[in-house]
Each structure stands twice: as C-alpha cells, then as structure tokens.
Amino acid sequence: MRVITLNLKYDGSIPVEAETITPDSFSDKSKEEIEELSLYLGNKVVKLREIFDVSVEGSNTGIDDVKIIIKGNAYRIKRIGEGMTGGEILVEGNVDMRCGSMMRGGKITIKGNADSWTGQEMVGGEIIIEGDAGNYIGSGYRGALNGMSGGKITIKGNAGLYLGEKMNGGEIVVEKDADMLAGLEMSGGKITIKGNAIMPGGEMTGGDIIVMGTVIDRLPTFKYLGKEIIDNANFEKYVGDLAMRRAKGSLYIKAP
Amino acid sequence: MNELIIKNGIVFDPLNNIKDEKKDICIRDGKIVDDVKNPKILDVNGLLVFPGGVDGHSHIAGAKVNSGRLIRPEDGRRSLKPKTSITMPSSGYSVKNVFSEGYDYSIMGYTTVVEPAMPPLSAIHTHEELRDIPMLDKLSLTLFGFNWFVMGYVSRGEIDKLAAYVAWMLKRTRGYGIKIVNPGGGENWKWGKNVDSLDDQVIHFGVTPREILNDLMKVNEILDLPHPIHVHTNKLGQPGNYNITVDTMKLASGFETQRGREPLHITHVMFSSYGGENWKTFDSKADEIAREVNSNKFITVDVGQLMFGDTTTMTADGYLEFNLQKLTGFKWSNSDTELETGGGVTPVIYSPTVPVNVIQWAIGLEAALLINDPYQVWLTTDHPNGAPLTRYPEIISLLMSKEKREKEILQVNNAVNKRAILPSLDREYEWNEIAIITRAAQANSYQLRDKGHLGIGADADVTIFDIKPNEIDPSKDYDKVEKAFSAAKYTIKGGEIVVKDGQIVKVVSGKTYWTNAEFDEYYELIEDDLKDWFANYYTVNLDNYGVNDVYLTNPCMIRTNPTIGSRVRLA
C-alpha cells in the first residue's frame, strides 16, 4: 500500500478543478511528478504543489493499492476522483462539486459534506459521505439519458434535491432525510431513504425507492398496490410514475 | 502576387477528365492558373490530390441546427476542444458549434458546404450562423414545399406569379435554390396529420404534392435556377415509402429542360428507399430506387448514409420527427413556422444490433453501389441525420472495399443478410469515383463553376491526402484510406494552406453564394398578394422581412437569365 497525503494549503474561494487527483493518475508517479501535476484555478493553471503539500509513504504495485488522503477543508476542490477505476480516496473534510463523477471502481470516503453532483454518472465503485450531501447526487449530466448506472453511494447525513436523478443502476442509501424528488426520472437501481422524503419518484419508470420515514407530499400519480414486507417491516407498495408511459417504478413507504 | 505550386501530386479531377495523373497545380491569388513565376513550392511527392470537397446537403446552420444544440448539451460536451492561438473552442459530436463545423470539414478536405433547409422567416438566423462558420464557402436552399403562397398559386394555376414569388423569396432570403420537404404534407402536420400519396389533398388548400412538385419544377426551369429542385420526399422515414419515391422520380422523366440537365434531385435517398408494411416487415428497396435512377437521367440523388451510433435528427418534416420520437421516447422539439414551413428535432441511437437500423445502414451503401453513374449519386450522411459529418472517411472506405463491408456485416444483426442485398454487392469504388461523389457531382449539380474541379480559373480549393494511390490497394488497405480521409495532409482554400497534417493552420472566412433570378416587373406581379397576406396572416411586417448583405460573408450573387437557360455541365 502506498499512501499519498495531500495537505491542503489553499484557502481561496475560487474553486480548483482537480480531476487529476485519482489513484489512476498517481499510481505510477513519484512524489515530485505528483507535485508537478496541473490543476486549474479559475482561468490559470497551477501546479498541485501550489495547492497541496504532498507526502508519500510506502509503495504500490498497481492502482488498487494506492490510497490518497486529503487533509483540510476541500470545499473548493472540485472533481476529485473523477473517472477513477480503483484504489481509495479519503477526504477528511468537506469536498466541492462533482467528486467521484464518472467513477468506475475503488472507494471514496468523505468525512465531511459533499457538494452537488457527487457520483454523477458513476458506473462502479463506492462513495461514502459521512456528512450531508448536496443536490443531484448520482445524477446524470444535463440532457443525458442516464445518471448513475452502477456502484454504491452511502450518505450518512441528509441528501439534497433530485437524489439519483435519471439513475438506472446501482444503489444509494441515505441514513437521514432526502429533499424533493429523490429518484426523479429513475429507470433502474435502488434508493433507500431511512429518514423522510418529499415527493419521491417523480417521473420514475423503473427501479425501487424505499422510504423508511415519512413521505411528505406523495405524488398523486402513483398507484397503490398493497402491503409488502421487506426485512421484517411492513411497507405500502406503489407503482409509478403513471404520468409516464410504461412506468414500472416501485415506491415502498413504511406502513404507519 | 500570392503564388503556390503543388508538385508531383497524383491528381484526380473528374470534371476535367484528369484521372490518376502526376500533374503540377499552379495557383495565383486564389485561383488555379496555367503557370506561376515565383511560387511557394509544395512537393507532395505521389500523394493523392483532389479538388476541395463539396458537401451538397448538410445541416450546419439555422434554427433547427441550433435547436438541436440547445436540447442536447450532452452531445455538446462530447468533442470539447479548447481554443488555440488561432482557433476558437469546439463543442459537439452530432450538433457542433459553428467553429467546429468549419474546422472539422476543413480538416477532412472540404471547402464548400450547402445548408439545405432555410426557413424564410428565420433566414437571418441561418445567415448569421453561416457567417460565423469559418473555413468554408456556403450556400443555402430556401424551403418552399408547403408554403401558403406556393400552394395558393399552384391551386390557381398562376405559374407566372409562382415564378415571381420564388424569385422574390430567393432574393429576400439570399437563398440559392428551391428546397421542398414533404410537399404539402407539412401543412397537414400543422393539424397533426400528413399525406400518404402524391395525390392526397392538402387540407384546405386544394392542392396535391404532385401539383406542387410539378409546378416548382417548371418554375425552376423558367427562372433558370442553377440547381434542380431539391426534394425530401413524402412519407420519408416510413416503411414502404419506396413507391412514393419512385413516383416522385418519375415526375421528372422526360421533363424538358432547355439546359440538358436534370430537373430533380432526391435527397438523402436512404430514408426514402424502404420496403415492407411496418417496422417488422421492413426491408431494403434500394434496388428499386437504383433501377429508377439508372434508367432516368433526369434525376440525381444523394445517399444520406446512416452510421451506427448516437446522432441528432433534424428536418423540416415535423411529422417524421414526431413519429421517430414516438418510437424512441426521447426528447423532441417541433417548430412550425407560420405560412411557410415547419421542422422537428429528436436524438436517435442507431444500433448495429437493431434490425431496422442495420437495414437502413445497408440501404445507403446499396444505393451508392447500385447506381451506375457516380454523377447521379452524391455522398452525404444528411449530416447529422444519418451520421455526423465526421463519419465520411469511414463511409468512403466502405465503398472502396468489399472486404471491409464483409467484416462489418459479420458484426451487425443478421437481418442484413435476409432483408437487404448489401452482402451480394461486389462493386468497389475507385479513387476517381470517390472524387466524383464527394466533389464533382455536387459542384456540377449546383453549377458552381469555380468549384469541384482544378481547371484553369477554378477557385484554388485543393485537398491533398496523406496516401499514395499508386502504392496502396484501397480494397485491402481500407484502414489507411479511412485514416487519410479523416485528416488531410493539406487543405488549400482559396489558394491558402489552411490545414496541414490534419491541423488547422490558418482560419479563413469563405463566400456565401445566392441566386438572383429577378425578371422584369416580377415584384409588381405579386405585390398586392404580399401586402395582403403579410398584413393579415404574418406576424412580421413585410418591411422587416428577409435578409440583406450585412449578414453574408463575401456575398457572391449568381445572376440567372429567367428566359434563356444557358448553364450546362462543365465536363
């Protein structure tokens, strides 16, 4: 295992685009090469060492035994872990938008809050958000057919709006509440919300949404199918969204 | 004086009967000349030399194209390229921004492109975009197929007024020729309906597609317009439509033009060569279409080749797009334009595992391979409807190599063996024929006398491909062919090297051609009608309607002689 620690020293409010911070990119690079990688700060290019202090311990044989630790409040560092295929990233504080987007494998753990579009169009791997998550987690790009199609996202806090928008595979678990329209336009995969949800499942055509708390403002275009037991708990099952043709989405709401 | 000599190229210049000849090409001040004094020398040592490419049908500008870009940010983010010291940022795969359109064409060696569907009411928009497309000479065809004035004059038999109206409209929109999309049917779509045969009535207007086509063909001749009527047939995209396509082609049979040329062009014929009664029984009728073309010198067609992948469809045929969207469930835009035309946009994914798509793919190639005279069949993808323009090199390699086709056939759904005839076709295109279907035929059909050839006086638009025609066998080395056509060694536009080794090295802005077919007192003939209809039914004032030269880069007016036809085939 090779552990690469990035100590954030940047505290400006202009976001840094850091899609190069992935185990894939760091795997075969020396400390000095990592320090020389280009990041984007507004309309200028900066070197990674201008934003982070880098320290490296151990060695690796491939991508999977690379671990990147980001220390400090990275709430203005975007696109960390974009497209990564393996290895691990641990963000000790918050992280800015699009972390783990298009991720294919490996694991990202965010100890703080994650901003919008985390796990956008993710295909595989795992993201764990220990704080709250922003909007459009696991969603698709503007106009794209699909959002997240594989992998797993766990949010230990609350999730924002449009959680799992256009999702067609994989799994999302929210330990607390989800804001409006979780599972919007989803066609596959599974979303579990352990707290409350507002208007879940709008325009969904497939996949499962399970709400263990209360559903606020349930959409009128879902049809009640009856009770069902999941993991020894009683749920009311609905199919929808019947504002869509050929809709086969399942919405399970914990029975009172 | 700006001089250049291209030495030792292997030149194919079909319009001047030059084929596979080692020949020097001299250029002075943007024109091909017979000799030069102090030229810059470009020794291309046995490489393939063609005239600059001409695409006679490609949706690159105007409301529909922009609507495609607007609804498809997910397409826009594909092929993003940053600016360089000379170029602007590029975006888009099937719906490209204007810069990318110019650069991508230029990199493939094209120098002239026709936007084939300009709605008159938004002609300013078409020209604003054309103006912003770098690298290319441009022309656009004005839509007439279900225009209220046209249908009114046709129904009343007022052919002189119809001619006056077309002349007025071409001038007012800076259009080059007559485009007809789903004649009559487009008006019915404005009530959610369509036409099914050439003799169906247009709701309320009391005319038929046959009458519209016949009269516009006559007017085209009367006005001496450089290009034949350019027709997107009725029922396009529907199974079993080959009948109506053959019927449409027959309208031109024996049509007397004083100019000894074809009066009718059928565009993206792939979409109009369908057999079967529904999508389940769908099959190829490219053979029937090719039979008609081969026996009918009065028509030309272009292929509208489909290639597998994701693209965006767009046409003035709104009914077609609506039905396509019903099949796919994808997003859909529609844009009916008052008194004039309409249109629609929807994305599509053509899959090599879907039988219908595979047969569509085969039909285009079959049409190209079965039509004997390459001057009668231009290579197009109907960009972006069949495929984005960047797929041309692949299609060229398919036409030149049976082996490559066989390899592809193995990869696609087996329907290609049962309901298409492509596997049985042996023909392989030669270099000269490729030069015809990508250059000479189009320049000829548009009577762009300075384009599509390398004779003395032609515009110095030249493409040099990084391939030695005498050293490779395109039927075997198809990968090399595809690679060479993807990125020109040199593209020379108006005498300047604009592309080198597949990279843009100079950004230029081209000309815009339009046709002036005015005749004495043409305006007086229609003035009352225009004033009346604009006042009552349009929402834009007659005074504020149309385009002027402010919107054109290097405007280039083609003056016709509406009584005497004089322009003939160059070769």
Add this chain to the structure above:
Amino acid sequence: MIIKNVVCPFCGSLCDDLTVEVEGNEIKNVDNTCKLGYNKIVGYSHGRIEAPLIRDKEGLKEISYDKAIDEAAKILCNARRPLMYGWSSTTCEAIEKGIELAIKIGSLIDQTATVCHGPTTLGIQEEGKPSCTLGEVKNRADLVIYWGCNPFHAHPRHMGRYSTFTKGYFTNKGRKDRKIIVVDVRESDTSKVADIFLKIEPGSDYKIINALTSIIIGNGDILPEEIGGISKDRLEYIAGEMVNANFGIVFFGLGVTMTGVKDKNIGSLSRLVKELNRNTKFSLMPMRGHYNVSGAGNVFTWLTGFPYAIDLSRGYAYYNPGETTANDVLARKEVDAILVVASDPVAHFVNPSIRRLAEIPLIAIEPYTSATTELADLIIPVAISGIEADGTAYRMDEIPIRVKKFIDSKFKSDLEILTDIINRIDRYE
C-alpha cells in the same frame, strides 16, 4: 420624419409595427406601442449617464472614454475568475462580440435567462420543445392557455397581436374562435379575460401538469379527488378541452419557472404537450421577458454549443447551471471581477449574490443610472440598442428581426465598446 414599422426594443413580443416621429435628432412621438415600449422609447433621453465614470474613495468621477476602456481591459485581464453578465437587451452582434471577449480572457459568461427562463432551458434539455411561431397561434389556435404568466403586465400587446383577440386565417372571428384558459395562483388582469381560470395552490404546478398527463395517457383513474387545489373532475374537464382542441398552445411564464421544482415543471409541461400531439396539435412557448433574451440564447448556443451559464476558463465551453450560473458563482464568492452589459443584476439578483457584487470590481456598460451603477466601480455610457444602434434581435418564438436605429447618439454602441476593449487587451498581450 415619420418612421414606420419600427421594432420595439422592450419585451420578447418584439412588436415590429411601431410608428416613431423624429424631429431633428429627437423623438417626438411613438404610436402603436404599449406603455412599456412607449416609456422606453420616449423616455430614452432621461437620466442618461453623460460620461465614463470611475469610483474612488470620494465616489464617482468622470474619466475619458479611452481611460475607461483601459481600466476595463486591465480589470478583466487581471481577473482569475471573471464573469460577464447581461446581454438580453442588446443586439446579437454585440453578444457575439461579448463571447469573443469571454473566450479571449477565459471568463464565465451568463445571460439574464439565468434568473428568468433558465429553468425552461433545463426542462427542454430533458424533454425537448414542441413549439411554433406566433403566427401559427394567430392563424390556428382555438385553445390558448396562459400558465403562470400575466401578459397584460409583462407583454401588454401579446394577446392582441398574436394569441387572443387577433384574427387569423383559420380563426377569422378572432376572440370568438378561441377558448382562453388561465392558470395562476392569484387573479390577475389576464385571468379576468379568460373563459376558464384555474386558481392553483402555489408550487403545485408539477403535480397538476403530471396529473393532466396521466389523464391523457389513460391513467387518470388513480388520481385523488383533489390536486393542488383543483378537483379531479375539473382536471379531467381541462384535459378534455386540450384533447378536443384543433390547435392548442400553452404560453408559460415565471410563475412556472420560478416555483416549486422549477425546471422540472417545464420538463413535465413539455411531456404533456408531447402526449397531446398524439391526439391533436399542441405547442408550448415560454413568454420571454427582454426583447433579445431569446437572441442571447441563440447566439450563445451557436458559438459555444450551450445557451447560458458557460465557463470558458479552461479554453473550452463548460456548461452546468447550478455550478456555472451567475447567482451560484457569486453567492459562492468565486467571481473576482464582473462586466455587466445591457442588464441590471443588482436590481434582479438576490441578496447573497449582490453582497459579492459589492466586494469585487464591477464594470457596467449602461446608459442609465441603475441599481448596478450604484455599486459599479467603472461605468461606460452606451447608446441604446434598438433606438440609437441597430442589429439583430430574436422574438420569443425565435424569429430574428432587425431592430432599427432612428436616433444618432454621441455614445458608442455595446458592440463598439466591446470591440474597443478586445482591441485594448490585444495591445497588452
């Protein structure tokens, strides 16, 4: 001198039948216009900023035009995350120049749709935009729905010229040939002329639109008895009216784009219209506010591939509203300098965004004293497009019309000022 068929540079209706009387170089009168257009055109000379102004500790003071261009070029060149904002009340030609400048300096560029019909764009990017030109409505529409908009106030001639009271080819009895439905959360001057007024609960648009769609595709039986304050029976009746129309149109406004789930309302509306087209002919159209906001969207799109909220900082166009939109990047304090053209963001942005505007260098190209000039560090006065400068504008139905110049101005146009800034930056580079 009487000038006819003048194009009104106020709202997205872009009426092109105004008559303006000019004497010397002054406007004496305007005919055929609504109050909005009249006030803009007749009032064009009031309250103008007379010379370029720069702010120092004591306040604004006059500087030369040349110095102002110099300062603007410096501010923009030195910025690491500049934003260029506005564009909806100027010509397409100026907008093109603006994008050229944005590409040159690696700027964010956004236009006023961001606080207007931006959600409409997001909605149609998911579902498409089945639409038509206004003349189609005039000539054919027998059912006109105004949803979340109040044309009497925002587009005063819209109903008269295009949709409701006007006579057309297949609607030669005018108002009598049409049925008008208004959907809103409150009564308005528009709802007073409707045949049917559907007063809905605030924020319930999404549910109501999807309920209508479910009725139309045959799933209406599952609906509850009341949705968003409207009974199921009434929704079924409205759905029937829609299906039975020969040619229907929904005009919608900020009541839909700014409420509840915003962009998702529009996506659903587009899908409703799509479904209606299986039964009859139906279109939708956003009621665009500024006279050339539609043009701004068009120019942005053909030049960059995207309609608004574009980040050019890395040399290519990146688009993601919510991330690259003006209010987000301001409220997140990303932006370190801003150029405002043909707009007043300090009057129309929200509190946290304006706080950032107060902190950073702000350049305003602006003819009048506005909320933005109150905060501006550099103000360059400009000729008013559509009165003192000509060029192209796009009507709400995407129809381009050339706006006229009928008064000479001592000020340069937006296009000329932007050109001067670009040339100055070139000199620095």
Add this chain to the structure above:
Amino acid sequence: MKKKRVKLITGRTIEQGMFIEHKTSKEYFDATATCFMNERLIKELDIEDYVKVNTDIASIVLRAEREKGIPKDLIFIPMGPWANFILNIDIGLSGMPSFKGVDATIEPTDDRPLELKDLIGLYKG
C-alpha cells in the same frame, strides 16, 4: 406585535416595467417598494401603511397595498431591489434563485422603506 406566516411571490407588473430604465425615479420606487396583500390580511394584522417582510435571510420594509384577487396567505412584491433583498438561492441546483413561493412572515411597522441608494448601501461593507 402580530406576525403571520405567508408565501411570498415576486413578479412583473406593468408599472415596474414602465420605469425599469429609471431606477432612481419616484415612480419606480412606488412601483417596486410595495407589497400587495389581501385586504383581510391587512386588517387581521392591523397594518396601516407599511409592512415588514421577513425571510430566513433578511427583512425589508415596504408600502402595503390592498389587492382583491390575491389569496389571504400570499403576498406579492413586484420584482426589483426591495424584493430581492430578502431572497436567497439554493446553490448547486438550477441557478435559479427562489423568487416565488418563499416562506416569509409579515408584521406591521412604523418604519419607512429605504430609498434605492440606501438600500444598495446595505450591501457595501
């Protein structure tokens, strides 16, 4: 002091549009530093001429005006600097701030609305 929860919507009015190019005019002030409310709501809170509107980020004082067609639990403020002072944005969503359907409370006040210059002044420093 009586207080009440309402939904706030903002939007165009013809007067706001007529004077939009004259932001420092009295007409613009009259058109936009105003809150339209149902008559019953005004009575219920004993509002005389002025009303204070509070949201989760700020408060503003506006002239209160009666409007018949507006529901009792809704208030309408014409779009402009006064309305926007109390509005916020959900960052990282759609770019569109919350201009309509915003939770607010209202209460009577004896204060007067700020002039434009003073209002904008609040953003400085």
